[in-house]
Amino acid sequence: MSTTINFGIIGAGRIGKIHAENLASRIPGATVLAIADPNIEAARELATRLHVPSAVAEADALFDDPAINAIAICSSTDTHARFIIEAAQAGKHIFCEKPIAYDLAQIDAALAAVAKAGVSLQIGFNRRFDPNFRALRQAVVSGQIGAPQILRITSRDPAPPPIEYVKVSGGMFFDMTIHDFDMARYLLGSDVEEVCVMGGVLVDPAIGEAGDVDTAVIMLRFANGALGVIDNSRKAVYGYDQRAEVFGSGGMVASANNTSFNACLSNAEGVHGPKPLYFFLERYAESFVAEMRDFVACLHNGAPTPVSGLDGRAPVLMAMAATRSLHKGRPVKLSEISEG
Amino acid sequence: MSTTINFGIIGAGRIGKIHAENLASRIPGATVLAIADPNIEAARELATRLHVPSAVAEADALFDDPAINAIAICSSTDTHARFIIEAAQAGKHIFCEKPIAYDLAQIDAALAAVAKAGVSLQIGFNRRFDPNFRALRQAVVSGQIGAPQILRITSRDPAPPPIEYVKVSGGMFFDMTIHDFDMARYLLGSDVEEVCVMGGVLVDPAIGEAGDVDTAVIMLRFANGALGVIDNSRKAVYGYDQRAEVFGSGGMVASANNTSFNACLSNAEGVHGPKPLYFFLERYAESFVAEMRDFVACLHNGAPTPVSGLDGRAPVLMAMAATRSLHKGRPVKLSEISEG
């Protein structure tokens, strides 16, 4: 392998731009050779700005280019599984945004193609690379809290997505909670066996009319016996609320929100500090760099990627179980889903 | 009514001592005339120490004493309903420790006796009088967080009770979570309609052998549409963990643990602060004073008590529903319990 990993990027939208910029300027050992997007103008604009040599409309050109070692799939979710398969067949390593697909058969086909080709695959669960959550995981791994017993995740967005997006996203559990499902597995280092949901439409009736909920609490039972709870809202007026806590036999470790500064004002009304950072672009900016830096490092040194294909599959299964629990009004075991 | 409320106290155990001491020295407008306990030595010792004129073995003496205006019932739970009925029939006002009883029929008989006698009744849910939780409730009442949508309560004890107590307490939901059930109703000002539980034995197998759980997460659905979650553990090595958070359309209000001091040490290993206060005697000492001060004030000015008989009944119903949910492995509506 050359001294740099040559990337082709599929998708020049919001997340595609982030990965392209990071790969172009902040990731040692990586180069971007081409950007593909059906919106060829967007691809060209991004390529020009980042001094990327090639911009194309069709992803095929990337798969066919022998100079390209790795593909970053940043296109819409419905294309992920297909592009994984094609990239794998072309022998490219793959970084793919989450979720892999909304359908287990597609996911399994994609993972099979990756396994057959022997290429590396990393799924874009960037929050694992956030320093706060890393510190929590490290406290668990190092035994500082003993045996984990209770996990709490609070995950609230500052504002709901456009209603058109709600209609096609697969629902809140697939487009928002899926990150929390991954975080749950990451923090405890254990799979989840059962989920139980209570949901409601408390933010915007239009979300309910679109068939989704905008507020939920979700209980989890882990394979290792621990219990967990996630609470979600589509709208926290004070900003992006992203906290987690792991409680165990030896103690508890908890993270708080991040702010853009820490100055506090004391006056006759009280003590006033800053709000959490607004949303994921601000809150997780560095984690997008870190996940890609690790991916590139793994390609360079042949190590397994830190977020595997199975790590991409499990949260989809959890989202399916959560959706069924919401509709049926009862706990749902993941085995119930995976067995059909 | 005289310028002081004359109290008779039933029970000279741990909680009886607390109320006797507070009434004797820290509650304006109250006097203790008699203490009753089958352990007459305990009653005498307490009476002597607090300059209380009378110590008796039988509670009947208190009901028969025309100088006594109010009874504080601090005896074991199985005697609460009976003493409420007898005190009401004697025309005494009643402060009763929680829970009223483990049985709805007994509770309803006690509440009927109180209603018939027209006396005042206050149940000992002292946490409502804690300054942190009062501030949360005030933020909700004042509209500062808009419409409440998600409630989170963390309630973890520093150490499990003796296994003999576990066997007779009615289970964790009745002796520990019942405070959280009351807190949930208090903070949101709404009844709970449905509960769903996941529980486990993660602290001590002996608790499981006694038929109980020691770790649980509990989802709540409120009549007003809000959702809630409680997490409980019998053993937090860092001390008594008592936090709550209410999230709504206009913001969030949250409380943290209390410590005995706030000095922080920064050294080469990090920044180190004190643990939470050890347990309820330390954490809620002032709330025991405050609840009794309010009770006495209500008797003086004829106002309704802040924790009514129905407030005492509802958490028992919730504990019953939680117990059923744990055993059945499904959500349980409170209507299912109250209708038999």
Add this chain to the structure above:
Amino acid sequence: MSTTINFGIIGAGRIGKIHAENLASRIPGATVLAIADPNIEAARELATRLHVPSAVAEADALFDDPAINAIAICSSTDTHARFIIEAAQAGKHIFCEKPIAYDLAQIDAALAAVAKAGVSLQIGFNRRFDPNFRALRQAVVSGQIGAPQILRITSRDPAPPPIEYVKVSGGMFFDMTIHDFDMARYLLGSDVEEVCVMGGVLVDPAIGEAGDVDTAVIMLRFANGALGVIDNSRKAVYGYDQRAEVFGSGGMVASANNTSFNACLSNAEGVHGPKPLYFFLERYAESFVAEMRDFVACLHNGAPTPVSGLDGRAPVLMAMAATRSLHKGRPVKLSEISEG
């Protein structure tokens, strides 16, 4: 000595009431036998409320009463030294509010009388008994911060005293900073050798017209080589600001303000917490109990009191040096004062 220490209290004003109430109901092993105040009505009212048998106008009656073991001097500062001498000559143990006097000769005469009589004397530097500052001191004593190098004290009142008080108090350094001077010696366990002051009239011109400052920063050089700084203001709109920090070769320990609750509100404007407690009555209520409890315990077990006469003298010397530094515009060594 009897099983209880019988107290006579001189002064039925604000601080006299606090000590009387604490001694009457919250200090084991102490009893109040008499209260003396030239305002005999105030003495009688307080005595009646607290079931104290005797109220008198003249302090002499207390010194003459053989049943009285200890005197708490809570009268105006100009009477302290005289009452100490008379109490000592009468063989009574003495708790005296700070400062002992504004004049070294008076102080030294008082301390000589105490030494000659062999009675116990404790000066009312109550802040030493505050849990936050105790934790700081403990961190220093235990070696957790290594050798102390820099001390920082912030001490700001919520509102200036009446201008009539300013005119007779001896100045801000004598009535307010004197507590910080004591705190400096307490926290570092070392005497101060030199002070240097910058002061200003930034709060109220009337304070300047009365010959005082209302804002000051004060540098300290300790005998052990450490440096310190105190900052004072007569008016912090957010409440009583009482913080300290000790920095040393092995780390730093710092305390924050106390609040009446810890609930925080997050909304679209930020995160909002409560103000510090308003003033010393709220902030240091428990320290008044603790200092007297320790004094009584020392009398019972014959131990030296925790705040000696020399501890009462040293801050007066510091206040004198600070006053001279302010007027001369240069550093002043304490030896310069004590040598005349």
Add this chain to the structure above:
Amino acid sequence: MSTTINFGIIGAGRIGKIHAENLASRIPGATVLAIADPNIEAARELATRLHVPSAVAEADALFDDPAINAIAICSSTDTHARFIIEAAQAGKHIFCEKPIAYDLAQIDAALAAVAKAGVSLQIGFNRRFDPNFRALRQAVVSGQIGAPQILRITSRDPAPPPIEYVKVSGGMFFDMTIHDFDMARYLLGSDVEEVCVMGGVLVDPAIGEAGDVDTAVIMLRFANGALGVIDNSRKAVYGYDQRAEVFGSGGMVASANNTSFNACLSNAEGVHGPKPLYFFLERYAESFVAEMRDFVACLHNGAPTPVSGLDGRAPVLMAMAATRSLHKGRPVKLSEISEG
């Protein structure tokens, strides 16, 4: 002016590298054309890594290059004034690291050359661009704390510099406190008229032998009447301690240290959080980007730079006054220095 500002960088050492990297990849509207360093290997290595076309040994080549619009002076302090003069004479805009010089005559000559040439000059007081301190300044400017009355700055390094550096740096006030002197002026928006110092050698006797102190507290009197205090140590074992607080008639605003993450561990020993970031490279990394971004933006739009030549001169004057105060053991007015 072209659409990009073409920079020549003098100095390929630690700070030169930081500015070169930022200008090369993170500052829109800027390009690096050349790097000069007598250590030509260092210049070449840096140029190669950053794709900078030219690396030279002599700074003259930069002044002579008509394609270069701006010079970043990152060489040793003794060369700053000379390079400012030469760059100004060549018509280049100038970004210069602090301090300008240790000598007022040199500084004034440099500022005169800049004024005569009409070029822009910005001094590298990067801490003004830190989000915490910006928020403090904003609170002052917006009137949120009323009229400023007391400033507190704590500034402690994690470890002393090499003793060889101590011998030539001009002393702690010139190489370390100078940042705090600038911060004092920045936060209050007022000049300082008088300083008074207490210093000591508490960290390392070798620093004392080299004629310097390693620990100091410094009082400030501002032209607007406010008072201030800075405390410095060369060695805080818990990391880089960088806090400030401004207290005024309407309230107080304070900033805390930054950490690399915010996870807290609660266990049987207490609650444990992370240390402050280690040193200025970690703590102020983003402020180096921000100061240069603002400088480039000012060049593009013709606005005055945010840190002027006079802003560079004033802290040197303060350091001179502080040095004199230390040696003379008395307060020193800045007018005393500037008038010789």
